[in-house]
Amino acid sequence: MKHIKGILLFLFVTGAFSDEHSHIYEDNDEVVLWMNTVGPYHNRQETYAYFSLPFCAGPKTHIDHYHETLSEALQGVELEYSGIDIEFKNNVPRFQYCVVYLEEEKFKAFVYAVKNHYWYQMYIDDLPIWGVVGEVKDNNYYIWTHKKFEIGYNGKQIIDVNLTSEEKVLLAPNNKLNFSYEVIWKKTDTKFEDRFDKYLDHNFFQHRIHWFSIFNSFMMVIFLVGLVSMILMRTLRKDYARYSKDDDIDDMERDLGDEYGWKQVHGDVFRPASNPLLFSALIGAGHQLTTVVLSVIVFAILGELYTERGMLLSTAIFVYAVTSPVNGYFGGSLYARMGGKLWIRQMVASAFMLPVFVCGTAFFINFIAIYYHASRAIPFETMIAVVCLCLFVILPLTLVGTVLGRNLAGQPDYPCRINAVPRPIPEKKWFMEPGVIILLGGVLPFASIFIEMYFIFTSFWAYKIYYVYGFMLLVFLILIIVTICVTIVCTYFLLNAEDYRWQWTSYLAAASTAAYVYVYAIYYFFFKTKMYGLFQTTFYFGYMALFSGVLGIICGTVGYIGTSVFVRKIYSTVKID
Numbered sequence: 001m002k003h004i005k006g007i008l009l010f011l012f013v014t015g016a017f018s019d020e021h022s023h024i025y026e027d028n029d030e031v032v033l034w035m036n037t038v039g040p041y042h043n044r045q046e047t048y049a050y051f052s053l054p055f056c057a058g059p060k061t062h063i064d065h066y067h068e069t070l071s072e073a074l075q076g077v078e079l080e081y082s083g084i085d086i087e088f089k090n091n092v093p094r095f096q097y098c099v100v101y102l103e104e105e106k107f108k109a110f111v112y113a114v115k116n117h118y119w120y121q122m123y124i125d126d127l128p129i130w131g132v133v134g135e136v137k138d139n140n141y142y143i144w145t146h147k148k149f150e151i152g153y154n155g156k157q158i159i160d161v162n163l164t165s166e167e168k169v170l171l172a173p174n175n176k177l178n179f180s181y182e183v184i185w186k187k188t189d190t191k192f193e194d195r196f197d198k199y200l201d202h203n204f205f206q207h208r209i210h211w212f213s214i215f216n217s218f219m220m221v222i223f224l225v226g227l228v229s230m231i232l233m234r235t236l237r238k239d240y241a242r243y244s245k246d247d248d249i250d251d252m253e254r255d256l257g258d259e260y261g262w263k264q265v266h267g268d269v270f271r272p273a274s275n276p277l278l279f280s281a282l283i284g285a286g287h288q289l290t291t292v293v294l295s296v297i298v299f300a301i302l303g304e305l306y307t308e309r310g311m312l313l314s315t316a317i318f319v320y321a322v323t324s325p326v327n328g329y330f331g332g333s334l335y336a337r338m339g340g341k342l343w344i345r346q347m348v349a350s351a352f353m354l355p356v357f358v359c360g361t362a363f364f365i366n367f368i369a370i371y372y373h374a375s376r377a378i379p380f381e382t383m384i385a386v387v388c389l390c391l392f393v394i395l396p397l398t399l400v401g402t403v404l405g406r407n408l409a410g411q412p413d414y415p416c417r418i419n420a421v422p423r424p425i426p427e428k429k430w431f432m433e434p435g436v437i438i439l440l441g442g443v444l445p446f447a448s449i450f451i452e453m454y455f456i457f458t459s460f461w462a463y464k465i466y467y468v469y470g471f472m473l474l475v476f477l478i479l480i481i482v483t484i485c486v487t488i489v490c491t492y493f494l495l496n497a498e499d500y501r502w503q504w505t506s507y508l509a510a511a512s513t514a515a516y517v518y519v520y521a522i523y524y525f526f527f528k529t530k531m532y533g534l535f536q537t538t539f540y541f542g543y544m545a546l547f548s549g550v551l552g553i554i555c556g557t558v559g560y561i562g563t564s565v566f567v568r569k570i571y572s573t574v575k576i577d
């Protein structure tokens with residue numbers, strides 16, 4: 001129920017954007033210590049609920065507020081109240097808050113956790129805190145039982161939390177463990193805006209390599225744009241020149257004459273792509289995704305979203321829902337221009353393609369998570385909430401977009417007439433085959449982003465906070481430009497080989513970038529991470545497939561848009577009849 005409430009709030013009041021946290025506390029106000037997860041240190045994506053280990057909660061059971069957003073639930077963040085009483089600016093001397101009697105089963109659970117270097121994570125006022133469960137020494141297992149919180153405050157705000165684990169107790173069957181805590185408040189001068197600085201790894205993200213890679217990609221962009229404009233300008237000018245000379249010759253003669261190359265296919269180049277329904281659904285989704293990614297990156301730069309747990313995902317879901325008309329508009333209008341009649345089917349495909357892809361992957365991983373009792377299992381209410389979001393928000397908005405698109409931009413206005421009979425596609429060299437062009441198309445775009453991929457993967461899989469969204473925006477723009485240039489060159493070669501099937505070819509040539517990213521993800525898994533086990537592996541490869549898929553749709557769409565502008569341009573100067 002709280003998810004449904006959460007989503008309603010999220011949709012209508014943008015309430016989820018501020019949570020209930022204003023981060024302002026009066027003296028003696030309740031400060032909540034949330035328990036998040038435990039898991040092995042060397043495998044940070046494997047997490048279980050904190051209380052899945054036989055820890056005990058403090059005596060306090062009632063708290064004034066509880067909050068959880070949809071995005072937290074989707075990420076498997078399931079915060080539980082610790083029961084530990086903390087009040088703003090109130091020092092607490094050492095206080096024993098609970099006792100655990102180590103029966104056989106609890107003893108074994110703790111020994112297993114200590115042996116596997118388990119650590120746990122907690123939150124105070126959205127600040128993450130980490131602590132280790134215990135320590136192994138000479139084949140004896142010890143557990144830390146005392147938590148010392150040193151909390152820094154500035155005015156009415158919490159700035160900094162340090163946790164020190166003390167009091168090592170030997171784990172032995174039938175022992176009693178007394179868990180205790182103490183709180184020490186300290187004044188600091190650090191500003192609230194800077195409180196996340198200590199979590200940011202400047203050495204890692206602002207490494208020379210990062211700057212260097214941006215510079216490199218930038219050079220590649222200049223080179224590519226120069227190359228594309230040079231080659232195309234020259235070739236086109238020559239073609240145009242020859243064409244105007246032949247102006248007085250009969251149409252018939254020109255068609256049968258020694259002309260070759262892209263102009264030969266003017267009667268077929270605007271022929272609708274095969275499978276127009278799927279194609280326009282992909283293009284619509286691609287427009288929407290590109291908008292979402294650009295807006296989320298800009299929001300992240302402006303709003304420092306990384307300081308709020310789950311904020312990035314909340315923003316992404318919100319922007320995705322709101323931009324559904326974009327999907328309908330571009331998908332619907334393209335489908336109409338291609339003469340498609342099944343527009344309702346196209347709209348439904350367009351609206352649900354991505355949600356089904358995302359939810360399918362998430363639910364599949366979820367089943368495995370449930371089997372392993374990992375905390376990443378998505379609650380049932382969350383699934384219902386997502387389905388409601390798709391049916392009652394995304395679908396109607398897509399419908400609005402589709403109707404607008406079909407009426408405003410649904411008329412074909414191609415510069416060349418489409419011949420009634422398709423022209424046969426001549427035999428060509430193997431490297432001009434669409435398959436080869438598609439495969440090669442992704443190489444340069446991938447080269448322009450793979451260093452950034454390393455940083456993104458590392459922050460996602462190794463829990464570093466990614467905060468350099470300026471870099472990300474730059475890389476995204478570079479990727480767009482490189483993709484467009486490369487697909488234009490590919491399409492030009494294809495058309496010159498008198499193959500007019502450029503729509504799918506340009507789309508797939510750009511989208512093949514994602515295939516390279518996935519191959520890189522496989523490399524990253526084996527050489528850069530220490531993940532193991534079925535759950536981990538499925539989790540990793542499932543989410544990487546999602547990531548690559550989304551990237552592929554974006555690149556494909558961007559490539560197609562660039563190419564179609566180019567194709568219109570070159571054929572609009574060809575005078576037929």
Ligand SMILES: *[C@@H]1O[C@H](CO)[C@@H](O)[C@H](O)[C@H]1NC(C)=O
Nearest residue numbers: 150151152153160161162186
């Ligand atoms: C926490 O630890 C850091 C580094 O040791 C120190 O600079 C900071 O003052 C500590 N904060 C508090 C509240 O004790």
Ligand SMILES: *[C@@H]1O[C@H](CO)[C@@H](O)[C@H](O)[C@H]1NC(C)=O
Nearest residue numbers: 096098099169176177178179
């Ligand atoms: C734990 O607390 C109980 C009473 O609450 C006390 O009898 C016992 O000695 C304590 N054990 C340790 C190891 O401090």
